[in-house]
Amino acid sequence: ALPMVAIVGRPNVGKSTLFNRVVGQRISIVEDVPGVTRDRIYAKTDWNGREFHVIDTGGIEISGADEMANLIRVQAQLAIDEADVIVFLVDGRAGLTEADREVAEMLRRSRKPVVLGVNKLDHPKHHPAAYEFYELGFGDPIPLSSEHGGGTGDLLDEVVRLL
Ligand code: GDP
Numbered sequence: 001a002l003p004m005v006a007i008v009g010r011p012n013v014g015k016s017t018l019f020n021r022v023v024g025q026r027i028s029i030v031e032d033v034p035g036v037t038r039d040r041i042y043a044k045t046d047w048n049g050r051e052f053h054v055i056d057t058g059g060i061e062i063s064g065a066d067e068m069a070n071l072i073r074v075q076a077q078l079a080i081d082e083a084d085v086i087v088f089l090v091d092g093r094a095g096l097t098e099a100d101r102e103v104a105e106m107l108r109r110s111r112k113p114v115v116l117g118v119n120k121l122d123h124p125k126h127h128p129a130a131y132e133f134y135e136l137g138f139g140d141p142i143p144l145s146s147e148h149g150g151g152t153g154d155l156l157d158e159v160v161r162l163l
Pocket residue numbers: 009010011012013014015016017018029030031032034058059119120121122144145146147148
C-alpha cells in the first residue's frame with residue numbers, strides 16, 4: 001500500500017485548498033464557512049517521483065464550541081491513525097488559536113512525523129507571521145499560500161523526506 005499523508009487542522013485554515021493543489025485537481029470542496037460535513041477524501045499523487053495518498057479531513061458541522069471541539073478531535077484522530085506523515089495546517093492570518101493547540105496536543109500523542117504548514121501567507125512580506133507557530137513544537141513552520149501555490153513545494157519536499 002502507498003504511504004498516507006493526512007492534512008489536519010481546525011476548520012477553515014485551507015486544508016481542502018491545499019489538498020486540491022497537492023493533487024492537482026479540484027476534488028475537495030472549498031468552503032468559506034466552516035460547517036459543511038464531508039467524508040474524508042483520498043487521492044493519489046506524487047512528488048519528486050514518490051507516490052503517496054493524501055487525505056483531506058473534511059469540513060465539520062458546528063453547533064457550539066464544545067461540539068465543534070469534539071468533532072475536530074474525532075475527525076482529526078481518524079486521519080492521524082491512518083497517516084504515515086501528517087501535514088498540520090494552521091492559518092497564519094488568524095494567528096495561533098486554542099483549537100490549534102488542541103490539534104497539536106493530539107499530534108504529539110500520535111508520535112507521528114508532522115510537517116507544520118502556515119497557510120494564507122500569500123505574499124513573502126507576510127511570512128514573518130509563521131514565527132509565532134514555533135511554539136507548537138513541530139520544528140520550522142513552513143509559510144504557504146495554498147491558494148496561490150507559494151511554499152507548497154517546500155512543504156512537499158519535507159513530507160517526502162519523512163515518508
Ligand atoms: P478547510 O476548512 O480547512 O478545508 O478550508 P478551505 O480549503 O475550505 O478554505 C477556507 C477558506 O480559506 C476559503 O475561503 C479559501 O478560499 C481560503 N483560503 C485557503 N487557502 C488560502 C490561502 O492560501 N490564502 C488565502 N488568502 N485564502 C485561502
